[in-house]
Amino acid sequence: MSKRELLLLSLLCCACLLAGIAAPNTSRAIGKPTPTPTPTALPEDFDIDQALDDLLLLLEEKAYDEAIALADGILGSDEESWKAHYYRGFAYERLDKLHQALRDYDAVLNIRPWDSGFWRLRGELHLKQSDPRQAQSDFKRSLFYNPRAQQTYSSLANLHERDVNPAIRDLYRAIVKARRENAQGSSSRAIDTLTEAIESFERGAIPSELGYAHYTRSTFWKGEDKLDEALDDLRLALELQPDMQDYYLARGGIYAETERDQQAGADFYKRMTMLQRENIELEIDFGESVTVAMAQGLVARIRFAGEAGQPVTIAARDNLAAGVDPLLALIDSHGDPLTGDDDGGGELDALISGYELPADGVYTLALSHANGGYEGKIRVSLR
Secondary structure (H helix, E strand, O other), X not given: OOHHHHHXXXXXXXXXXXXXXXXXXXXXXXXXXXXXXXXXXXXXXXXXXXXXXXXXHHHHOOOHHHHHHHHHXXXXXXXXXXXXXXXXXXXXXXXXXXXXXXXXXXXXXXXXXXXXXXXXXXXXXXXXXXXXXXXXXHHHHHHHHOOOOHHHHHHXXXXXXXXXXXXXXXXXXXXXXXXXHHXXXXXXXXXXXXXXXXXXXXXXXXXXXXXXXXXXXXHHHHHOOOHHHXXXXXXXXHHHOOOOHHHHHHHHHHHHHOOOHXXXXXXXXXXXXXXXXXXXXXXOOOOOEEEEEEOOOXXXXXXXXXXXXXXXXXXXEEOOOOOOOEEEEEEOOOOOEEEEEOOOOOOOOEEEEEEEOXXXXXXXXXXXXXXXXXXXXXXXXXX
């Protein structure tokens, strides 16, 4: 994104946390219908990036009707432009046309269903439409894709008492407080804050939302290099929320760091399959390499034949320094994970080094991405 786009997104995220977000443009006549703008006519060879920059400029100038007309023109040529949908939805929301804004946010999520930030933004829009139940659903979907999303916890903490159990709301507030304390350099205070919140539920029913607190505390334990405590919290988090894909990635990372190969491979592969949106199958021989164009939710299954006792080294590297984050899991001929890696190759690269194959057979190298980036070419080598 450009600096201007980042600024707009930041302003929108902050504004969404305030009641009412923003009033419609007061210069418009009250009580009179606003005419539907005519879509801006664009030449067949128009530059979509330039058009999007022009659209962003119109939003900065609060020329919302003109922005909508330009977005209509862009979408007439490229209906999959998520930025055009987003910017038009932004404009509709500023004009208090919430139904039209919701349609555009729905379109963004159809194109980018993994986008945690947009799930939260749509949740805030549902709140403006007095639909707290749908808002909660969207906020939790945001946390599914990114359980570290501070603003989403803040959104949940700000729900009215009638819309959420007060004890659960206080739990979200504790998570927000703890994450702020940790960001300020006081991880021990953050751990104490969450421990107090977690222990407040010991005498009553244990809600599934407590998994968020256990996961968050695990990240603080890991920051203090207390890996056993972090693993205990991740185990409890997964007992409460077994469908949270990122918990498996976090636990697999600790398993890999502590050389628990099989557990690491199992957790990494579980995470891949939970996020899988596309599958490709390839073959490779020793001494060869293949290039995979990674995309969000893609799992590449690369097969090779091996022999018992044969040491293998598998490297998955960001081929063009595009910022993609490879994730590996090695699977045996019965479909059982054997080992895996995330960042063992340095930077974001993954590396399985000198692993001895347990038997003769056909093995599968499952390749996907972690959280550091999901778009780019990955070079996979086998030796």
